[in-house]
Amino acid sequence: MSNDTYFIEGLRSGDETILEEIYTTFFSKVKTFVIQNKGNATDAEDIFHNALIQLFVRLKKRQLVIKSSFEAYLFTTCKNLWRRELNKKRVTKMKVTELKSEEVENAHALLEQEKWELYIEKFQLLSENCRKVLTLLFNGTSYDEIVKTFSYASKVVARQRVFKCKAKLTKLIKEDDSFSKIKKL
Structure with missing residues (x-):
């Protein structure tokens, strides 16, 4: 079993040992990215957690095909979520507030991820x-x-x-x- 399959199956099954290994292996890169892009450690934890939830939901709903490595896929998902978060904060600073449910936010994040995957697939x-x-x-x-x-x-x-x-x-x-x-x- 490849590392990618190992992590995907561990995430799909909710195996705590593998989830801890995912955090240990991949979180520091995401944390560095978020901190370098106007965030803090707590933001990074939230983004990483939300990315794992998003991937878990996608794995439960359908077969997830990763055309790169699990690490690259997870990192791209985190980057997309952090960009959305920064855009949301910028809009809030402009005193334009819009209440959205978490489900709507997750749906938008999934849609962005699907757009990104289509782009990468065709770019290749x-x-x-x-x-x-x-x-x-x-x-x-x-x-x-x-x-x-x-x-x-x-x-x-x-x-x-x-x-x-x-x-x-x-x-x-x-x-x-x-x-x-x-x-x-």
């Missing part, structure tokens, strides 16, 4: 060149740097490549059956 179908170009762009790399990295003739050529790669990714996502389901929600 792109050519290696497109994945590299878009990764650089999404990480804030300038077009000048992209030109140098790929030895393109000019920024115009780099922009055209980015446009074509984005268009291909968008097409792959929109053609997927799950896109229409997610879009309706």
Whole structure:
């Protein structure tokens, strides 16, 4: 049994020993991320706990297919939940408060996770060149740097490549059956 399967099955069954091992193995990375992004240790604990609950619910409702490692999947789930929490805090600071039940919040978090999974799945179908170009762009790399990295003739050529790669990714996502389901929600 792979480590990923071990953690997934432990989470699905609620095995306390494996749950403790998940905390011991993966929590520190999440804690570091949350603290570096305007949070504290308590926030990190809440996010980690909510992510595990979310994964547990998904495992109970349907087969969960993880295309990366369990650690990457859990960390991405935590990052998405923390971003939502930061957005919620920002809205609250603007004196715009909206009461939402925990179930609605969890539904939104699950929907975001499904969108992210669809994006990652389709991103992996792109050519290696497109994945590299878009990764650089999404990480804030300038077009000048992209030109140098790929030895393109000019920024115009780099922009055209980015446009074509984005268009291909968008097409792959929109053609997927799950896109229409997610879009309706």
